[in-house]
Amino acid sequence: MRVCIIGAGAIGGLIGARLAARTDCRPAVLARGETLRALREHGWRADTAGEVLRAPARAFERAEDIGEQDLVIVAVKGPALRDVAQGLAPLLGEHTIVMPAMNGVPWWFCAAHPGLDPTPLRSVDPGGRIAAAIELRRVLGCVVHATTSVPEPGLALHRGPARLIIGEPGGGHSPRAERVCALMQQAGFDAVHSDDVRRDIWYKLWGNLTMNPVSALTGATIEQMLGDPLVLAFCNNAMREARELGARLGCPIEQTPEERNKITVRLGAFKTSMLQDLEASRALELDGIVGAVQELARRMDLPTPTIDAVFGLTRLMARVRGLYPWPEPGAEG
Numbered sequence: 001m002r003v004c005i006i007g008a009g010a011i012g013g014l015i016g017a018r019l020a021a022r023t024d025c026r027p028a029v030l031a032r033g034e035t036l037r038a039l040r041e042h043g044w045r046a047d048t049a050g051e052v053l054r055a056p057a058r059a060f061e062r063a064e065d066i067g068e069q070d071l072v073i074v075a076v077k078g079p080a081l082r083d084v085a086q087g088l089a090p091l092l093g094e095h096t097i098v099m100p101a102m103n104g105v106p107w108w109f110c111a112a113h114p115g116l117d118p119t120p121l122r123s124v125d126p127g128g129r130i131a132a133a134i135e136l137r138r139v140l141g142c143v144v145h146a147t148t149s150v151p152e153p154g155l156a157l158h159r160g161p162a163r164l165i166i167g168e169p170g171g172g173h174s175p176r177a178e179r180v181c182a183l184m185q186q187a188g189f190d191a192v193h194s195d196d197v198r199r200d201i202w203y204k205l206w207g208n209l210t211m212n213p214v215s216a217l218t219g220a221t222i223e224q225m226l227g228d229p230l231v232l233a234f235c236n237n238a239m240r241e242a243r244e245l246g247a248r249l250g251c252p253i254e255q256t257p258e259e260r261n262k263i264t265v266r267l268g269a270f271k272t273s274m275l276q277d278l279e280a281s282r283a284l285e286l287d288g289i290v291g292a293v294q295e296l297a298r299r300m301d302l303p304t305p306t307i308d309a310v311f312g313l314t315r316l317m318a319r320v321r322g323l324y325p326w327p328e329p330g331a332e333g
Helices: 010-022 033-042 078-086 127-133 175-186 198-218 220-225 228-248 255-266 275-279 287-300 305-320
Strands: 005-007 028-030 044-048 051-055 058-060 068-073 092-100 143-154 155-167 190-193
Touching: 005 010, 005 198, 010 044, 010 051, 010 143, 010 155, 010 175, 010 198, 028 051, 033 058, 078 287, 092 143, 092 175, 143 198, 143 220, 155 175, 155 220, 175 190, 198 220, 198 255, 198 305, 220 228, 220 287, 228 255, 228 287, 228 305, 287 305
Parallel strands: 005 028, 005 068, 028 058, 044 155, 068 092, 155 190
Antiparallel strands: 044 051, 143 155
8 A cells, every 4th residue: 555644744754664564565755854854864753662663764854755655644733734734635536535643633524514604714724725636436434543752863763552443433343444444453452343433533622622721821741730629620611611512513422521531541641742742832723622612602502611711821821931922913712
C-alpha cells in the first residue's frame, strides 16, 4: 500500500515510525522546517513503550514530488488543516483514502449523518474549503488513543496504549477499512474496525472537551485537575452538557462523567496536547475541540453555559498570547 503521512509530530511520527520499522510499507511524509530536516538526517524515530524504533524516511516538502497514494494519513493540528487540504490534489487518485488522525470534531461530522444539517461547521471548515478539497467518499474516520509527545523535532515519545479506531463516516463495515486496520495491526497498533466511528469520535471528544482547555488555562496535569473538587465539578457540568448534545447528534454515551473520569485519572501527571502546544507557543486546537461543540449546540438550540464559559475563557487567554486569532471588526466572537 502506498502511504503518505502529512505531519510528523507526536501522532504522525508514531504512526510513520511504526509503519516504516514494522511493515513492508515505506511511507512518504510531508513535513517542513526543523521536522523535515530531522527526518532527512535521522529518519523515522519513535520511543514507544521503551522500544526505540528507527527506519529510513522518505521525507518531502511538496506533494507534487510524491504522487498518487493509496492512503493519506493527515496528522496535523486543526488550525493547519485548511491549508493542508488545499495542497492534497497531487496525492489523490480515483480510489485514494484520506484518513485524518486528529483531535476534535471533523469537518465531515454532520454531512455523514442523515438528518443533521450538512452545512460545514464555521468553527472547523469556514466556507466549506476542506469539504470541497476532500470528498466525503474518500474519508475514513480515525480515533487515536495514545499518550504521545515530541521531545525534539522528528522524535515521537509514546507511552501506554496505542489504539486506533477506524471506520466509515456513515457507519457500517467496509473492505477498505479492514485493509487499513490490518496494516495498522501489522505496525503494532491495537487497531479496530468500528461500525459507528462518529460515536467513537464523540466519546473521545467528551473527555478532551474539558481536560484540554482547562489544562491550558491552569497549567495543570490530568491528576491535578481531577484532584481539585471545584475544577472536577466544573468539568463534570460541561461533560453533562456535551453528553446531552451527543444524544441529539446520534452519538449517545452511556457513562456518567464520574465513571469516565475514573478512567481518565489513570493518565496521572500527563500534560494534555493543548497544554503542550501552549507551552511551545503553538496555535491551539480550540475550534475543533470546544468551538465546534458550542456551534453544534447552537444548531440544536441546546443551552451549554459551562461549555460556553470554557470556550470563552480559553479563547481569550489564547488570543492574548497570540495563539488564536482576534475576530475581524464587526464579526461575532
